Amino acid sequence: MRNVKTIYLRELKFFFNSPMAYIFLVIFSLINGYFFTNTFFLINQSDLRSLFGIVPVVFLFIIPAVTMGLIAWEKNSGTIELISTLPVKDTHFVLGKYLAGLTLIMVGLAFSLVHFITLIVVGTNIDLGAVICGYFGIVLLAAFYSAIGTFASSLTENQVVAFIIGIAFVITFYLLDKVLIFVPNTMSGIFQYISVEYHLSNIARGVVDSRNIIYFGSMIWLFLTLTTRVVEIRKWR
């Protein structure tokens, strides 16, 4: 497990030594801030619902962008040969990378707490439970999308391709809920369970069901396992 930490810290340093992390943080905060404050004073309600509405949409583009380079860049620059001939398990390599990407997104999310502070200062009758549940759902969502992004990054050595594959995957999971009316009745249950929105909206309402947790947990596990397999397969080609 120490190797996970070593790889994780290296990757974080890489993020924060390049303009990448700062560009991401600024863009993420700007979009959130604009859409949140734009309506905050008009609606005149003491909640963060509009923030929790916009963040999942922003994630669709931002997370694949953050994660696209995690493994693709190692392949492209050849450093994958350095790291994979060191005594590191593929699982640890993938986990370290994934957690680094997720951390950067968490930092971005932490900046949005400023809206929460605004809420505390100007708002009344704040439903703290709703805010905490909202954040909890968003964190799970980020963890899920990051796993998808890491997987996309392992499929290619081209970051742009990884970005597009990542977006295609997350949008699919995001939209599944919206196309239910076109799906035969027998299938709609399955589609609904797979879709992100279904679980997210449950949590956002304050209902933290074990089903939702299991959904996110197993999806993250699935995509990280797939990533590890893809990294292993490279050796057999």
Add this chain to the structure above:
Amino acid sequence: MIRIEGLVKHYGEVKAVRGINFEVRDGEILGFLGANGAGKSTTLKIMTSFLTPTAGNVFVNDLNILDHSLEIRRQIGYLPELNPLYTDMRVYDLLEFVAKIRDITGKSFKQSMARVVEQCGLEGVVHKQVSDLSKGYKQRVGLATAIIHDPKILILDEPVTGLDPNQIVEIRELIKELGREKMVVISSHILQEIEVTVDRIVIIHNGSLVADGTRDELMAGFLGKTQLTLEIKNASEDSIGKLGSELENVAVVRTEPVHGNYVVVMEYDKHDDPRETIFNLAKSENWVLLEISPKKTQLEDIFRTLTRKEAAHA
């Protein structure tokens, strides 16, 4: 000891390695030679667990690469051909990163760091970013990352290619020094680069092994023929033919007139030195011998013959 058994590697349709066997003994510096695309790098990549063989296996101290990859990677230091380094890091951070992954921390890290900085001559560049270094220094940093854990086995894929002559000499000295206590496998497509450094030579061509032995063994196996070039003045076309008929066990390769003289090239076994007979013949025929120069087989010739002959078969 490393034992390579029936190693095969296919990339789709391309058969990069076609069943090679050889051993590397402890404390030996092995030169792994072959033309570009012969399968050298592929073999080394399999030995270091970067690739998995299509068939066959590699044993490192009786552990096989398929089941004990992690354990073997702990024992090996590897410098890949393209020397990929995290160029965004400073040299110190990069070495610390590799050391941490190899479980070298605290005091033993400081000692290892001091050792590799001295061995690889990194004094002035420890705090520079890797991307700012020259190719020669990058190569040293790559070597430093490969030996930070003081491995018993060192695998270097074309370590001197692309360096200038001074750097080549430096790296060669360093490898020789490291080879005193380690097993070193060093690949190259240029024989002279490693000829003086290595104890034993393995040559592969088109994915197959074509030679395996010490420098002297390879030479002895090939020392069939010595080539002799003569330049003779005052000879007629008739008399020059006597060279072929009078000399036994000597094959005249070609005879050609050059500026009124004759240039004759012949080949003989090393036990049938014809030079005395030639001198006597020249005396009786009133020839003037302008040149008489034997050319011994060089290791380079062996390498070229082997890799060309096989090419014709393929």
